[in-house]
Amino acid sequence: NAGVMQNPRHLVRRRGQEARLRCSPVKGHSHVYWYRQLPEEGLKFMVYLQKENIIDESGMPKERFSAEFPKEGPSILRIQQVVRGDSAAYFCASSTSQGANTEAFFGQGTRLTVV
């Protein structure tokens, strides 16, 4: 069984460009979460999606950031007009369902560097 697959592993963008981060959840998982890890910090929740729906986006910056999880294909985290402060590791996690007892499986992350 393949785990959570994120690509690319490393992404370099110039200021003002767009960044697209992809996450393929564990097969059969319909719940996806995105977290951001700034240098020397813990992970911060960004958004929670269930197939075609955004359930909780309370951790997403109000501007430039968006996320989707279409019926077919991977979940996408999109950052428009990137700035240096967006440089971070972005982790995706997936689970079979919602609930505190449901284990979330994490991908290896995408490390975004904005130059």
Added chain:
Amino acid sequence: GDSVTQMEGPVTLSEEAFLTINCTYTATGYPSLFWYVQYPGEGLQLLLKATKADDKGSNKGFEATYRKETTSFHLEKGSVQVSDSAVYFCALTETSGSRLTFGEGTQLTVNP
């Protein structure tokens, strides 16, 4: 809101030493508690968890007990190995939700 506080790192130990990493939490309900481990360049892996008060989670020689009275979930291991060198994150999730709230992480380095 919910929060998790971990002891500041980094922590450096010699092989076979005893490890404790402190973790305390603030939550409005009855959270589940987790320890995750992150090896260099990798994602997070679930190390252990406890879902109710007085539960003890254990895995690979690591243990943590859910203490509701002290709102703590300290991680312990009796004899660390070089291969345990990693960053350890304490986390919680509320019973009604799925999002994880993480502590800042503690870098552990074990020297031979």
